[in-house]
Amino acid sequence: MSTGDNPFRRFVSDFAESKLAVGSLIAFTLVLLAALLAPWISVQNPYDLAQIDILDGRLRPGSTGMNGLTYWLGTDDQGRDMLSAIFYGLRISLGVGAMSGIIALVVGSIVGITAAYVGGKLDTLLMRLVDLILSFPIILIALILLAVMGRGVDKVIFALVVRQWAYFARIVRGAALVEREKEYIEAARSLALSRPRILFRHLMPNCIAPLIVVGTVNVANAIQIEATLSFLGVGLPVTEPSLGLLISNGYEYILSGQYWISVFPGVALLIAVGSLNLVADQLRDVLNPRLQT
Amino acid sequence: MTVFLIRRLMQSVAVLLVMSMLVFVGVFAIGNPVELLIAPEATPAEREETIHNLGLDRPLWAQYIAFLKGAVRGELGNSFIHNIPALKLILMRAPATLELASAAILIAVVFGIPFGLWAGLRPNSIFGRSIMAGSILGFSLPTFWIGLMMVLVFAVSFGWLPTSGRGETVRILGLSVSFLTLDGLKHIILPAVNLSLFPLALVIRLTRAGVRETLPLDFIKFARAKGLKTRRVILVHVLKNIMIPIVTVVGIQFGIVLAFAVVTESVFAWPGMGKLIIDSINHLDRPVVVAYLLVTVLIFILINLVVDVLYSVLDPRVRLGELKE
Numbered sequence: 041m042s043t044g045d046n047p048f049r050r051f052v053s054d055f056a057e058s059k060l061a062v063g064s065l066i067a068f069t070l071v072l073l074a075a076l077l078a079p080w081i082s083v084q085n086p087y088d089l090a091q092i093d094i095l096d097g098r099l100r101p102g103s104t105g106m107n108g109l110t111y112w113l114g115t116d117d118q119g120r121d122m123l124s125a126i127f128y129g130l131r132i133s134l135g136v137g138a139m140s141g142i143i144a145l146v147v148g149s150i151v152g153i154t155a156a157y158v159g160g161k162l163d164t165l166l167m168r169l170v171d172l173i174l175s176f177p178i179i180l181i182a183l184i185l186l187a188v189m190g191r192g193v194d195k196v197i198f199a200l201v202v203r204q205w206a207y208f209a210r211i212v213r214g215a216a217l218v219e220r221e222k223e224y225i226e227a228a229r230s231l232a233l234s235r236p237r238i239l240f241r242h243l244m245p246n247c248i249a250p251l252i253v254v255g256t257v258n259v260a261n262a263i264q265i266e267a268t269l270s271f272l273g274v275g276l277p278v279t280e281p282s283l284g285l286l287i288s289n290g291y292e293y294i295l296s297g298q299y300w301i302s303v304f305p306g307v308a309l310l311i312a313v314g315s316l317n318l319v320a321d322q323l324r325d326v327l328n329p330r331l332q333t
Numbered sequence: 334m335t336v337f338l339i340r341r342l343m344q345s346v347a348v349l350l351v352m353s354m355l356v357f358v359g360v361f362a363i364g365n366p367v368e369l370l371i372a373p374e375a376t377p378a379e380r381e382e383t384i385h386n387l388g389l390d391r392p393l394w395a396q397y398i399a400f401l402k403g404a405v406r407g408e409l410g411n412s413f414i415h416n417i418p419a420l421k422l423i424l425m426r427a428p429a430t431l432e433l434a435s436a437a438i439l440i441a442v443v444f445g446i447p448f449g450l451w452a453g454l455r456p457n458s459i460f461g462r463s464i465m466a467g468s469i470l471g472f473s474l475p476t477f478w479i480g481l482m483m484v485l486v487f488a489v490s491f492g493w494l495p496t497s498g499r500g501e502t503v504r505i506l507g508l509s510v511s512f513l514t515l516d517g518l519k520h521i522i523l524p525a526v527n528l529s530l531f532p533l534a535l536v537i538r539l540t541r542a543g544v545r546e547t548l549p550l551d552f553i554k555f556a557r558a559k560g561l562k563t564r565r566v567i568l569v570h571v572l573k574n575i576m577i578p579i580v581t582v583v584g585i586q587f588g589i590v591l592a593f594a595v596v597t598e599s600v601f602a603w604p605g606m607g608k609l610i611i612d613s614i615n616h617l618d619r620p621v622v623v624a625y626l627l628v629t630v631l632i633f634i635l636i637n638l639v640v641d642v643l644y645s646v647l648d649p650r651v652r653l654g655e656l657k658e
Contacts, residue, residue, distance in 0.1 A: 060466070172348060175637050176630075177592040184356065184626060187614040264475050268596055271477045272611055287478055291600075294485055295496065303485075306478035314473035321469065 054326045061322030064315035071312045075130040082124035083109055087281055094119045098293065101300050114300040116289055122300060126308045129283040132276065134312065136193060137263035140200035145255050147201065148208025153239050153247070155209070156216035166209070173206040178265055183274060191277040196269065200262050211254050215247035249327050256320035260313045267309055283309050341641065345634040349627070353404065356626045357397050404627070410620035414613075419624035423606055427628075429499060430605030432510055433597065434590045436521055437528035442583060445533045449540020454567065456545070464537060471534025476593060480527040480600035487523060495520050497602035524601040528594060532586040539582055543575030577647050584640035588633050 056062055074081065084091045093106055101114040101122075113122035155166040173181075178200070185199040219225065220243070228238045269275030270284030278285065283305040290301025403409060409419045452464040488496040499520050503513045510517075547553065548571065556566045595607030602608070606625060613621040 176633055177589040179595065180592045180629060183595070183610070183614070187622060260473065264473070267475050268477055271475075272596065272599060274611075274614060284475075284477075287481065291481060294481060295489060297489070299485055302478070302481050306475070306482070309478065310470075310474055313475075314470060317469050317473045 051326065055322055058322045058325075061319055064318035064322075067311055068315040068319060071130060071308075071315065072134065074127050075134045078124075078127035078131045082121070082127050084121050084124050086120035086125040086128060087279070098298055098301070101304075113304045114298075116286065116301045117293065122286075122304050125281055125286055126283070126305055128281040129286055129305060130308055130312060132193070132280055133263050133266060133283050133309070136197055136200075136266045136276075137259045140197045140204065140262045141255055141259040143197070144201045144204035144258065145208050145251060148205035148210075149212045149244065149247075149251065151205065152209035152212030153216050153244055156213040156220060157235070157239055157243065163213075167213070170206040170209050173203055174210070176203075178203045178261075179268065182265060182269055183272075186269065186274045191275065193276060193280060196266055196275050199269075200265065204258055204262070207254055207258065208251065211250050212247050215250055216243055219243055219246050253320055253324045253327060256316055256323060260316040260320065263309070263316075264313050337645070338642070341638055345638060348634060349630060352630045353401070353623075353627055354397070356623050356630075357400060400623075409624040409627070412613075412618055412621045414616055414618045414621075419620040420628075422621060423609065423624055423628055426604060426606045426609050428510070429603060430591065430594050430598070430607060433521065433524055433528060433594055433603060433605060434587060436525035437590050437594075438532060438583065438587050440525060440529040441532035441536050441586070445536030446540050446579070449537040450544060450567070450572070452537065453541040453544025453548070456541075465541065468534040468537040471530045471537075474530070476527060476531065477596045477600050479530060480524070480597055483523050483527055484600070494523055499604055524597045524603050527600070528590055528597045531593065532583070532590060535582065535586065536579065539579055540575065543578065544571060547571050547574055577644070580647060581640050581644050584636060584643065588636040591632065592629070 079085065095106060097115055097117050097119045099105065099111055099115045101112060102110070103114070104110050105115070105119075105121075109121065111121050111123070113126070115121055116125065151166060155163040181203045182196075182199040185202065186195060189195045189198070225238065225242060228242050233242075266275055267282065267284035267287070270282040271288040273288070275284060276282040286305040287302045290298075290303075290305075293299075293301055400410070407420060411417060412419050412422055415422060448464050451458075452461045452468075455461045456465075484496050487494045499517070502517060503510060553566060553570060556570050557563075594603075594605060595611060597603065598605045598607035599611060606628075610622065610625045612618075613625070
């Protein structure tokens with residue numbers, strides 16, 4: 041085990057011990073780049089109706105369309121190039137996942153730290169709420185909320201956040217409860233600093249480590265749940281190019297052997313979510329004090 | 334223990350009430366079911382009559398009170414679409430979902446614990462490492478996509494197994510179960526395996542983590558020093574100590590699997606509750622949606638209660654801790 045001069049270098053070298061994790065990090069970065077640069081690397085905008093031709097529908101991977109474009113991954117039933125559709129779909133999926141993860145993290149951290157610091161009745165009330173929310177699986181809560189609110193990107197993000205903030209709240213509260221007893225907090229209090237200042241400038245930075253792991257897993261889960269909801273028809277509307285929607289479109293063609301409409305978006309999802317989970321796994325091992333000998 | 338139980342029961346009733354209110358109000362806001370069920374050509378008089386018959390003309394809180402009164406008696410209204418009691422509709426479809434969920438959890442436990450043990454005891458072996466990589470795949474892959482791939486591979490390409498539906502059923506104690514017939518088994522394998530992947534991955538990881546954390550502890554060293562056979566050390570000392578979190582997680586997973594069955598049922602056209610709820614949401618069949626949500630919330634509260642009690646029974650530290658208070 042190599043030692044660096046500072047903790048960050050040590051962290052990086054610990055992380056790099058697992059080649060699988062490093063490979064996953066690279067894979068995820070590629071996915072991220074593909075999503076961010078989608079409009080520039082796709083050969084066509086699959087959601088611009090002027091660019092697609094229904095006579096090009098359901099072509100096999102590698103075939104050429106009426107306008108001379110080569111469809112490396114085939115086309116779906118509307119004539120959209122699968123590769124472009126996947127890039128755009130990744131954009132939405134990663135966007136929804138990241139957005140819901142960040143909002144849930146911020147909301148959950150604030151609630152968790154406040155509960156830990158203030159303690160007493162507020163703490164009990166908030167943690168009961170957290171327990172309640174976490175006792176229901178996310179798909180159920182999302183189904184209920186989306187059944188009520190209808191489809192839409194903001195509604196999906198809202199449904200995800202409403203449930204996931206509870207994870208972060210619980211983790212942050214646990215870490216904050218430990219930190220609260222430490223001397224530097226006592227010192228800050230004796231300096232008569234205001235409560236919010238102590239909370240956010242002294243306590244919070246020291247509770248971040250577990251958040252990193254949970255945050256990564258959370259984004260991966262959010263991407264997956266959004267795809268599932270879109271597949272079921274209660275997630276994103278048909279105008280948004282979600283990977284789940286692509287897969288559900290292809291469902292009816294599987295039985296006739298036109299597998300590419302469903303298979304390739306799923307592979308894209310797998311790479312995105314799987315690489316993120318592998319990275320989170322290594323992060324968890326590296327940051328877990330119990331496993332450090 | 335009794336105080337704990339009573340407190341939990343009261344909390345559960347409160348939760349149920351709050352959820353029922355949320356669900357009722359929320360579902361009412363989806364859309365006007367009147368528009369769906371009355372033909373556009375209906376005269377205003379006919380509309381009035383239908384609205385009155387379905388009880389949709391009374392104020393919201395009056396509808397809610399009537400709903401509660403009925404709910405306590407087990408009457409949750411008739412389905413707008415099928416015109417039979419909503420609760421009856423759900424209970425008709427429930428056994429199929431329960432069967433699927435039980436099969437999935439069984440697979441997850443029967444394969445998960447041995448695999449997790451292996452991965453924990455021999456982490457650097459090829460099998461151990463592939464188990465861990467496989468478990469990551471298990472919860473990275475969206476269930477519905479894996480289901481589609483399974484249909485593609487096993488049913489379409491190889492033609493070994495049927496693509497959808499439930500097989501022949503046999504009635505036991507008034508419930509129809511399908512795993513006792515060969516045809517039924519053929520139909521249940523794919524969806525059950527599909528549904529089991531997520532809890533399987535979790536059980537594997539949990540078992541492995543437990544083994545990794547327990548093995549270096551002192552009491553294991555003492556057991557070995559005493560000269561106990563390795564098999565006994567592992568099976569009795571290690572396994573028993575890691576069982577507690579596994580049991581509680583499996584209990585909770587049962588509830589989650591019940592919820593996730595929605596997806597598998599959609600892919601495999603399994604005639605259970607999950608498919609019913611998706612259709613009802615899309616058709617704005619309000620009574621069925623409300624009834625399903627209430628039944629599911631009730632099941633969850635029950636599962637959580639049982640898991641909590643089980644946890645305090647299994648872990649003497651929790652019990653004794655409570656006594657001290």
